[in-house]
Amino acid sequence: MDFCFCIPMICGCQTKISPEGDQTPRICPRCHNAAVTSAKSKEYFEFCFVPLVPMSSKHIWACSICQWAVPIQQGWEPPLVTNGPAGGYYPPQPPPTWQQQPNYGPPQGYPPPGPGYQGQYKPQ
Numbered sequence: 001m002d003f004c005f006c007i008p009m010i011c012g013c014q015t016k017i018s019p020e021g022d023q024t025p026r027i028c029p030r031c032h033n034a035a036v037t038s039a040k041s042k043e044y045f046e047f048c049f050v051p052l053v054p055m056s057s058k059h060i061w062a063c064s065i066c067q068w069a070v071p072i073q074q075g076w077e078p079p080l081v082t083n084g085p086a087g088g089y090y091p092p093q094p095p096p097t098w099q100q101q102p103n104y105g106p107p108q109g110y111p112p113p114g115p116g117y118q119g120q121y122k123p124q
């Protein structure tokens, strides 16, 4: 009697992420792209690649570019996209210091005073 029991036992967990709620793009803390949206993460127990039992679900922030994800927590959310430089999230840049350099010499583009001006002057 030859007996072969070779049914593949493929099971595991699979996480499905679906968009949820406000889909306004936000700045990703990791890749700094405006690709973070709120989503719902559902974990399924799957058997032979078929999701069977929903295990748990949680609300997350998810970045569609670098796959960064973090559970949504009270009192914090990724910064919104604004039109200002660097989104207003970072401290403003200090003014450049090269303006402090003194400007030596005569201004450029001025003809130096010469004898030509003296010759045109006719005293009364």
Ligand SMILES: [Zn+2]
Binding pocket: 028, 029, 030, 031, 032, 033, 035, 063, 064, 065, 066, 067, 068
């Ligand atoms: Zn990202």
